Amino acid sequence: MLGSRELFPALTAEPDLVYLDAASGTPCPEPVIAQLTAELRGPAANPGRGGHPWARDALRRVEDARAAVAAFLGASFPDEVAFTRGATGAMAFLADRWGPAALANGGDILYCSGDHLSTVRPWLRLAKRMRHQGVRAVAYRRDRLGRIDADDFARAASDRTAVVVVTDVHNLHGTRTDLAELAIPPEATVCLDCSQSAGRLPLRLAGSRAELAVVSGHKMFGPPGTGTVYVRRGQHHRIAVDRAAARSGPAHHVSPLTDAAEEGSLDGVGAVALASATAFVDGIGLDRVGGHLAGLAARFADGAARIGGVTLLGPPVEADCAHSGIAAFSLDGQAGADVAFALERGGVYVRAGDHCLEGARDDVVRASFHLYNDENDVDRLLRGLAAAAERT
Numbered sequence: 001m002l003g004s005r006e007l008f009p010a011l012t013a014e015p016d017l018v019y020l021d022a023a024s025g026t027p028c029p030e031p032v033i034a035q036l037t038a039e040l041r042g043p044a045a046n047p048g049r050g051g052h053p054w055a056r057d058a059l060r061r062v063e064d065a066r067a068a069v070a071a072f073l074g075a076s077f078p079d080e081v082a083f084t085r086g087a088t089g090a091m092a093f094l095a096d097r098w099g100p101a102a103l104a105n106g107g108d109i110l111y112c113s114g115d116h117l118s119t120v121r122p123w124l125r126l127a128k129r130m131r132h133q134g135v136r137a138v139a140y141r142r143d144r145l146g147r148i149d150a151d152d153f154a155r156a157a158s159d160r161t162a163v164v165v166v167t168d169v170h171n172l173h174g175t176r177t178d179l180a181e182l183a184i185p186p187e188a189t190v191c192l193d194c195s196q197s198a199g200r201l202p203l204r205l206a207g208s209r210a211e212l213a214v215v216s217g218h219k220m221f222g223p224p225g226t227g228t229v230y231v232r233r234g235q236h237h238r239i240a241v242d243r244a245a246a247r248s249g250p251a252h253h254v255s256p257l258t259d260a261a262e263e264g265s266l267d268g269v270g271a272v273a274l275a276s277a278t279a280f281v282d283g284i285g286l287d288r289v290g291g292h293l294a295g296l297a298a299r300f301a302d303g304a305a306r307i308g309g310v311t312l313l314g315p316p317v318e319a320d321c322a323h324s325g326i327a328a329f330s331l332d333g334q335a336g337a338d339v340a341f342a343l344e345r346g347g348v349y350v351r352a353g354d355h356c357l358e359g360a361r362d363d364v365v366r367a368s369f370h371l372y373n374d375e376n377d378v379d380r381l382l383r384g385l386a387a388a389a390e391r392t
């Protein structure tokens with residue numbers, strides 16, 4: 001299955017296309033499409049709204065999905081997981097509904113100025129709203145290779161630090177954060193953005209320092225617009241639940257987290273299909289996926305080093321983070337959009353642009369591999385890059 005596009009109809013429909021933009025969104029595999037279709041063809045009740053068998057059955061399927069996603073993330077309990085609209089929705093939820101109580105007595109929110117805007121913006125907005133209560137946003141940096149600068153982190157951290165926002169795998173550099181290497185103050189709560197790690201690397205949230213986390217479903221083979229938020233039980237008392245709104249959500253109570261995050265009608269179809277995406281990935285095995293991605297990243301780095309003018313942005317491929325399969329590079333004297341367009345004309349789809357980062361360089365291109373990519377895909381990228389380099 002690894003390196004095969006067989007189970008991905010969007011890819012088999014275009015055999016000459018090389019899709020290298022998984023970090024934006026992964027195509028859906030057959031088992032997820034089958035689950036989505038079955039959900040849409042089956043009883044169409046709103047989960048938990050009403051006591052009739054269709055509504056009860058829809059609710060049971062959502063709760064089964066919750067348990068499956070919780071197990072996939074390594075959570076201790078299903079009620080620590082709620083379904084959201086992507087990671088952006090999940091992060092905004094945490095800042096809006098968990099943040100105010102957690103920061104009621106003031107404190108610093110540590111965030112990385114070089115991280116995805118969806119990760120950073122909700123916390124900056126919160127700090128602004130709560131500045132009169134002594135809340136500040138304090139930035140820490142990444143180094144040239146995209147790794148968190150541990151010294152700068154230590155400078156930013158203090159006994160005022162209340163929340164530490166960290167990205168697990170960076171969306172441009174592909175670097176993975178080792179929380180153990182950061183001087184995180186003991187009282188601080190860690191919020192981990194797992195948008196790029198879920199589906200690429202095993203997650204064990206229960207045993208980690210992170211008590212809050214967000215996940216993007218459409219970057220791990222789930223349907224577009226799906227995602228999850230994780231809040232450990234010990235943090236549930238800080239979630240602002242709107243009792244009246246909670247009553248208009250699922251008719252049964254799971255946890256303060258689900259009461260607050262799943263107000264209104266739930267995308268039960270998306271939740272069940274996201275659970276089938278976790279089964280799909282687990283069926284292949286995340287250790288094998290990581291090994292496969294590391295192999296592709298190493299092949300790319302090796303080939304790119306032989307093309308004059310190509311500079312890789314991330315850390316060396318021997319580093320652990322190569323397992324993320326995300327590689328960023330630039331081509332001397334060429335705008336990223338031009339390089340991406342040249343590759344696109346050769347049937348290789350990559351990502352250029354601002355990469356959802358503040359002040360991103362405009363010459364940087366990202367190739368993100370996933371389990372359906374193979375060595376030929378890497379070689380097509382390298383050939384395209386070599387051709388583009390010749391034109392400079």
Ligand SMILES: Cc1ncc(COP(=O)(O)O)c(C=O)c1O
Nearest residue numbers: 086087088116118171193195216
């Ligand atoms: C690190 C990171 N965080 C958050 C997001 C936003 O995710 P979503 O598309 O699920 O809202 C992305 C998307 O690219 C990302 O890479």
